[in-house]
Amino acid sequence: MEACNQQRALIPSYLDGELSEAQAAPLRKHLLACQDCRNQAQGEKSLKAWFRTEGPAEVPEGFAARIARRAFDGDTGEPVAPLPAQNEAPILRFVLAATSVAAAVLLILAITLRSSDLPSSDRLRADSDSPQQLEEVLRELDRVNAKAALEAERK
């Protein structure tokens, strides 16, 4: 029993190929004679069978050339971005679109305000036109937003 405990403790290292021959020889001898310890060794082997290699890992096409280029371009590569890179483009497009619409709104507001300052007979018309234009600009902004959101989602 004492011999079993002693030998059993060596089984994992034995299967990992980490025992010296001086340690491995008595263990092998014990395993030949002892069914219990053989079962134990079999169990350890079964565990190892779960760690089967899947063959060589796949490397993406042109990886090394890309890395070398990035390294020499001074890319620090840190940290791994939490956002996948593909998402940046639609978001950027959305921001640009939203900005340009906002600029248009400002421009129209400026024109409307200026024309409303004009003491002319057109004043009423200008007043009735501007909310309509603003409404349309806002609707356009909604459309752009929705489209950008949809695109970002699809990516």
Next chain:
Amino acid sequence: MGTPMMEPAQAEDSQLVQETLAGNRMSFQLLVERYEGRLFSLARHYTRNPVDAEDIVQEAFLKAFRRLDSFDGRSSFYTWIYRIAVNTVLDVMKRRGRSPVQNVEDPELVGEARPVSCPAPDAGLHTQEVSEITHRVLEELPEIFRTVLVLREFEEQSYQAIADLLGISIGTVESRLFRARAKFKQKLLALYPEFGGA
């Protein structure tokens, strides 16, 4: 070719490192080509997502490039880059909220792991299926245990190499492996009770 002590591949690596430091991009590309396969092989045990794996390997190589002048050629380039890769993987895992490899739930403090008998994978399972199950179980283990199992069982690193990579003693490697295996068996049977049949 280099000193008589050096393996030919090692001498070539040193040469490529020197050329890279002198500004030769192609030499660095060749170094990457030599070791990219082994780094991707390591990364895939931590993430099943190919894009994530690529991010990890990329970060490791770019880190190596920035520190290339600190490579002194005493160890092989492979050992050097592999250590950077292991550290990068563990950094990324930590950033993602995995428990660190050192401290917390120190396995030396965890009580005696109860030996559970382990079923072998069903003969009818394909390598791919076995691998899916194994990685699913590994995902559930504390990082401290997953890493010793990955390094020992998949990467076939020696106890000494694992000790060097993680900055722990060989005795600690042994006791961690012992507990990691016990945990692996427990989790395997908890997640897949159908394998416990016998």
